[in-house]
Amino acid sequence: MAKRISHKDSMCGVARPLDAIGDWWSLLIIRDAFDGLRRFGEFQKSLGLAKNILSARLRNLVAHGIMETVPASDGGPYQEYVLTRKGQGLFPLLVALRQWGEDFFFEPNEPHVTLVDRATKLPVRRLELRAQDGRMLMAEDTVIVLPPLAAGERE
Amino acid sequence: MAKRISHKDSMCGVARPLDAIGDWWSLLIIRDAFDGLRRFGEFQKSLGLAKNILSARLRNLVAHGIMETVPASDGGPYQEYVLTRKGQGLFPLLVALRQWGEDFFFEPNEPHVTLVDRATKLPVRRLELRAQDGRMLMAEDTVIVLPPLAAGERE
DNA sequence: CTCTTGTGGTTTTAGTTTGCAACCGATATG
DNA sequence: CATATCGGTTGCAAACTAAAACCACAAGAG
Numbered sequence: 001m002a003k004r005i006s007h008k009d010s011m012c013g014v015a016r017p018l019d020a021i022g023d024w025w026s027l028l029i030i031r032d033a034f035d036g037l038r039r040f041g042e043f044q045k046s047l048g049l050a051k052n053i054l055s056a057r058l059r060n061l062v063a064h065g066i067m068e069t070v071p072a073s074d075g076g077p078y079q080e081y082v083l084t085r086k087g088q089g090l091f092p093l094l095v096a097l098r099q100w101g102e103d104f105f106f107e108p109n110e111p112h113v114t115l116v117d118r119a120t121k122l123p124v125r126r127l128e129l130r131a132q133d134g135r136m137l138m139a140e141d142t143v144i145v146l147p148p149l150a151a152g153e154r155e
Numbered sequence: 156m157a158k159r160i161s162h163k164d165s166m167c168g169v170a171r172p173l174d175a176i177g178d179w180w181s182l183l184i185i186r187d188a189f190d191g192l193r194r195f196g197e198f199q200k201s202l203g204l205a206k207n208i209l210s211a212r213l214r215n216l217v218a219h220g221i222m223e224t225v226p227a228s229d230g231g232p233y234q235e236y237v238l239t240r241k242g243q244g245l246f247p248l249l250v251a252l253r254q255w256g257e258d259f260f261f262e263p264n265e266p267h268v269t270l271v272d273r274a275t276k277l278p279v280r281r282l283e284l285r286a287q288d289g290r291m292l293m294a295e296d297t298v299i300v301l302p303p304l305a306a307g308e309r310e
Numbered sequence: 311c312t313c314t315t316g317t318g319g320t321t322t323t324a325g326t327t328t329g330c331a332a333c334c335g336a337t338a339t340g
Numbered sequence: 341c342a343t344a345t346c347g348g349t350t351g352c353a354a355a356c357t358a359a360a361a362c363c364a365c366a367a368g369a370g
Contacts, residue, residue, distance in 0.1 A: 013267050014186050014249065017256040018179045024170075031169050034294050040318055050358045055319060065259075077366065078317065086259045091294040092282045093255060094169065096248035101172040104220075104241045111302030112168050117286040118298045125287060127247045130280045131272040139189050139246040143273045147266030195347055205329040210348055232337060233346065313369080320363075327356070332349105339344075 020064040021090075025049055026057050030087060031094055033067065038080040061087070096127050175219040176245075180204055181212050185242060186249055188222065193235040221245070251282050 011019060021027060025047070032046050044054050058081055061067040066087040069079040083090075098115060106112050115124050129137045166174060176182060180202070187201050199209050213236055216222040221242040224234040238245075253270060261267050270279050284292045 013253050013256040013260070015179075015183060016260045017252050018182065020260070023179070024173045027173065028170060035299060041316085044318095050360085051319065052321085053358060056357095076317090088294055089255050089258055092284060093248060093251035095284055096251045096282070097172050098168050100244050100248060101168040103244055105168070105171045105175070113299050113301055115297050116300050117290075117292060118296050119290075120286060120288070121300070122287045124292060124297060125285045127251070127282050127284060129247060129250055129282060131275060132277045132280060133275070135272075135274075137272060137279060139243055141273050142270050142279060144190060144268050145271050145276070146268055196345090199347095205331090206348065207350080208329065231346090311370100315366100315368080317366085318364090320361105322359105322361075324359090325357085328354085330351105330353095332351085334349075335347095337344100337346085340342085 020066065022057060022060045022064075025053065026061055026066075027090075027094070027097075029054070029057055029061065030066065030083065030090055033081065033083050033087070034091065034094065038082055039078065040081070043081070066090070092127065095124070099126060175221065177212060177215045177219075180208060181216055181221075182245075182249070182252075184209070184212055184216065185221065185238065185245055188236065188238050188242070189246065189249065193237055194233065195236070198236070216242070247282065250279070254281060 021030075028047055029043055032043055037043055037046060040051075040054065040058070043058070044051055047054070058067065062069060062081070065084055067081045068084050070082055071079055095115065102112060102114075116122060117124055129142075131137055131141075135141075176185075183202055184198055187198055192198055192201060195206075195209065195213070198213070199206055202209070213222065217224060217236070220239055222236045223239050225237055226234055250270065257267060257269075271277060272279055284297075286292055286296075290296075
């Protein structure tokens with residue numbers, strides 16, 4: 001089931017998360033989970049994907065510790081799917097995706113849903129990458145550095 | 156080729172970007188592009204994916220305006236693939252993905268590559284979502300709001 | 311008790327996608 | 341001219357996806 005994304009034995013810090021999430025559907029499931037959806041049927045209705053696929057995706061997300069099943073919530077005999085702490089850690093990623101979408105996939109005046117501060121109802125700020133000293137960083141202001149190699153290790 | 160992700164006619168602000176990116180491979184290509192890779196062969200060597208797949212992914216990224224081909228750079232007879240401004244807009248998403256990976260996919264002392272400020276060589280700060288007034292926002296502090304419906308429009 | 315409906319899946323099956331490998335054309339290179 | 345390298349395209353078997361049918365269980369309805 002797990003499709004190997006990278007050929008390197010030890011996948012990098014980007015490929016490893018991608019492998020865990022699984023695919024786009026999973027990300028949409030996670031987004032719906034952030035929106036409060038919990039039940040199999042809710043996800044299926046919201047996303048319109050085949051039930052076997054949803055079943056497989058949920059199973060994968062649970063297997064990777066991104067979601068977990070809780071026995072009930074309203075006494076019903078069924079289980080629900082909720083985000084774990086690890087799953088909640090994906091929130092910035094979804095925000096980044098959404099903001100990118102707003103920037104480039106909508107006409108200037110095309111209406112679209114907006115993420116707002118629940119308290120003030122104002123739109124949230126943009127995600128910004130900052131240095132330790134608070135300077136804002138663009139992509140070209142950053143570098144990837146290798147971990148210090150322990151003795152004897154070779155690339 | 157384009158696999159429809161959502162059944163809804165007008166895809167939401169999350170699904171639309173996902174559809175444009177294409178798949179995980181594309182995201183890894185984009186990451187490599189941020190790392191300075193430009194040539195077909197460089198991507199292929201770095202990612203180890205089949206050439207036909209790479210070819211298709213690059214074509215898709217170009218078609219969606221995320222990358223573009225530039226005729227040369229060192230006088231070679233070949234073209235190179237570089238990120239457009241739209242593609243560069245994906246930087247926060249990649250950072251979010253990387254930070255999530257660092258948080259949950261590495262043992263506490265497992266070495267991994269780190270994103271650092273080029274100027275100071277210090278690791279970058281975490282991405283944080285903030286309200287207009289500067290408060291930090293967690294997922295549960297936010298809501299999605301629908302656009303104001305124009306007259307006559309119905310859900 | 312039996313019939314029907316709704317939920318939460320699994321199985322079946324066909325269609326699509328993937329990716330290895332082989333091939334191809336266009337430069338260099340010897 | 342022979343050969344290699346780069347940037348792909350093409351063919352095809354294997355893997356994966358997804359629509360639909362099916363199944364199990366629980367709750368009501370009659």
